[in-house]
Amino acid sequence: MSTAQHAQVLAPSPEAAGGRRNIVGLDRQELTQALADIGAPAFRARQIWHWLYHRGATDFAIMTTLAKEFRALLAEKFVIERPAIAVDQKSTDGTRKWLLRFPDGQEVESVHIPEEDRGTLCVSSQVGCTLTCKFCHTGTQKLVRNLSTPEIVGQVMVARDQIGEWPSPKDGRLLSNIVMMGMGEPLYNFDNVAKALKIVMDGEGISISKRKITLSTAGVVPMIHRCGAELGVNLAISLHAVNDELRDRIVPINKKYPLSM
Numbered sequence: 001m002s003t004a005q006h007a008q009v010l011a012p013s014p015e016a017a018g019g020r021r022n023i024v025g026l027d028r029q030e031l032t033q034a035l036a037d038i039g040a041p042a043f044r045a046r047q048i049w050h051w052l053y054h055r056g057a058t059d060f061a062i063m064t065t066l067a068k069e070f071r072a073l074l075a076e077k078f079v080i081e082r083p084a085i086a087v088d089q090k091s092t093d094g095t096r097k098w099l100l101r102f103p104d105g106q107e108v109e110s111v112h113i114p115e116e117d118r119g120t121l122c123v124s125s126q127v128g129c130t131l132t133c134k135f136c137h138t139g140t141q142k143l144v145r146n147l148s149t150p151e152i153v154g155q156v157m158v159a160r161d162q163i164g165e166w167p168s169p170k171d172g173r174l175l176s177n178i179v180m181m182g183m184g185e186p187l188y189n190f191d192n193v194a195k196a197l198k199i200v201m202d203g204e205g206i207s208i209s210k211r212k213i214t215l216s217t218a219g220v221v222p223m224i225h226r227c228g229a230e231l232g233v234n235l236a237i238s239l240h241a242v243n244d245e246l247r248d249r250i251v252p253i254n255k256k257y258p259l260s261m
Helices: 001-010 028-036 044-056 066-079 149-163 186-201 221-230 244-250
Strands: 084-090 096-100 107-114 117-120 177-180 213-215 235-238
Touching: 001 177, 028 044, 084 149, 096 149, 107 149, 117 149, 149 177, 177 186, 186 221, 213 221, 221 235
Parallel strands: 117 177, 177 213, 213 235
Antiparallel strands: 084 096, 096 107, 107 117
16 A cells, blocks of 8 residues: 555545534645635635734634635635644643644644754654554554644644744744654655645745754655655654664564665
8 A cells, every 4th residue: 555545544534523624734726726616716825824824823703804704704614623732741841742632532742842042843643653663652552543734734733822933933933843753654644744844834834944844754765765855854764773683673664674775
């Protein structure tokens, strides 16, 4: 099964309660088409994009550059849905960990780590994991499903909600870096991860530079070149050993993609 097929099988439907579509996670083309389907002109997509990803709007009612009647129509057809916070933990050093819950009841963790000159958000890509790396607690859990694009983008939006970082600042960000190093193997959910990161990198929205995004993989070799070609973000490979014999025990995927390749 290909990575794209794997994502289609495991990712949830984009429809929210009442059959309304979650507008978070649509790329620009999809957003334009979704609006066209309700009779709205293309330029509305840019306005809504600004409200969603620059200002962090959680309700169509506050999008005051749109006519009141149009805002009502948007609320009738769409929702702005983020993951719910099940648990919010804060360490004495300022680190915050959120246990986030999705409409189907599944949960993942996101962690914000503040430093003097930056703040890094650790983002999950799957509920559980198929890998059994010895150093990772998620590796003791079974894979339940891939996260969808809105669920991945939603983790960034929740973090910015909680640290009060809307509208998107140009400098001095409390959330300046992202690492795809949370639950799951991001290269086994590449299509949704890539789409989410492109939304995060968009210069008219959240606008986090690809130079400040790192994707961590246990070593899914066939997807590494695609990641470089399509995203251009930093790549971190969890080696944890200098020879195949030891790495086979620590990172079992090494048996399929050994260091000697």
